[in-house]
Amino acid sequence: MKTECQSEYFGFSGKTYPCPLSVAMDLVGGKWKAVILYHLQGGAKRFGELHECLPGITETILSRLLKQLEHDGLVSRQVFGIKPPLKTEYALTVFGGSFLPALAALTDWGNQVVTERGSLSVQTRRAL
Amino acid sequence: MKTECQSEYFGFSGKTYPCPLSVAMDLVGGKWKAVILYHLQGGAKRFGELHECLPGITETILSRLLKQLEHDGLVSRQVFGIKPPLKTEYALTVFGGSFLPALAALTDWGNQVVTERGSLSVQTRRAL
DNA sequence: CAGAATCCAGGAAGATACTG
DNA sequence: CAGTATCTTCCTGGATTCTG
Numbered sequence: 001m002k003t004e005c006q007s008e009y010f011g012f013s014g015k016t017y018p019c020p021l022s023v024a025m026d027l028v029g030g031k032w033k034a035v036i037l038y039h040l041q042g043g044a045k046r047f048g049e050l051h052e053c054l055p056g057i058t059e060t061i062l063s064r065l066l067k068q069l070e071h072d073g074l075v076s077r078q079v080f081g082i083k084p085p086l087k088t089e090y091a092l093t094v095f096g097g098s099f100l101p102a103l104a105a106l107t108d109w110g111n112q113v114v115t116e117r118g119s120l121s122v123q124t125r126r127a128l
Numbered sequence: 129m130k131t132e133c134q135s136e137y138f139g140f141s142g143k144t145y146p147c148p149l150s151v152a153m154d155l156v157g158g159k160w161k162a163v164i165l166y167h168l169q170g171g172a173k174r175f176g177e178l179h180e181c182l183p184g185i186t187e188t189i190l191s192r193l194l195k196q197l198e199h200d201g202l203v204s205r206q207v208f209g210i211k212p213p214l215k216t217e218y219a220l221t222v223f224g225g226s227f228l229p230a231l232a233a234l235t236d237w238g239n240q241v242v243t244e245r246g247s248l249s250v251q252t253r254r255a256l
Numbered sequence: 257c258a259g260a261a262t263c264c265a266g267g268a269a270g271a272t273a274c275t276g
Numbered sequence: 277c278a279g280t281a282t283c284t285t286c287c288t289g290g291a292t293t294c295t296g
Contacts, residue, residue: 012245021235058270059278079278106234216259259294265291
């Protein structure tokens with residue numbers, strides 16, 4: 001009896017989601033993914049540079065997440081050199097770039113939350 | 129040239145985050161939270177109504193997430209009645225409403241992803 | 257109707273050590 | 277420098293059952 005709400009399922013990359021929003025959250029959700037994309041806005045960055053930008057993340061996690069982002073087509077990887085002192089650059093793909101507007105909106109909201117934070121236990125109903 | 133990277137920490141609700149984006153992702157991230165807020169855009173909804181709108185979610189999870197959203201000040205809860213056939217309404221708070229622009233951007237992107245890259249079934253959704 | 261209590265599975269994140 | 281391998285911990289989501 002879903003009269004008002006959609007009941008279709010949406011697929012991406014072999015998985016199914018209840019709605020497009022879930023797809024988005026799976027692609028860029030989690031603790032770090034959006035932050036990584038944030039730091040790639042200004043241009044390509046190397047593994048170590050990203051590591052410095054992400055206080056607290058371990059190489060293991062960063063490596064894994066970059067691999068996921070690459071697999072999902074949001075980030076591209078390019079390796080320079082052939083011997084041990086390697087140089088790798090990560091950059092946003094066109095697809096990754098298409099996320100930037102949403103990322104900006106999220107960042108704005110996050111900043112707003114942080115600056116206005118405090119006693120948020122008070123809840124006022126939103127006027128319609 | 130890493131001056132654009134910040135290394136301070138941001139706090140919200142007793143926790144610390146590496147950046148405001150992380151705060152946002154913690155508040156509305158996960159599989160369902162954003163979707164719940166999405167379905168509250170049009171006005172207050174009852175527990176059962178939300179349950180119908182979220183295909184696959186269990187009452188346990190919905191209840192837990194609503195409690196979290198309420199605790200974080202994004203959603204307000206109002207109970208009508210005093211005897212067992214209870215009626216509860218959930219609505220966006222003012223704070224929750226402040227997330228709507230970002231939510232819209234995310235939804236747009238999600239739709240874009242699904243239409244351009246997804247293997248999807250047709251969406252028959254009622255216009256809001 | 258609207259949940260709470262309990263237990264469980266899976267995945268994401270983290271620590272540590274090692275390598276091309 | 278840029279990872280990988282392995283193990284562990286923690287958290288999210290889920291299933292089932294029960295109650296005001």
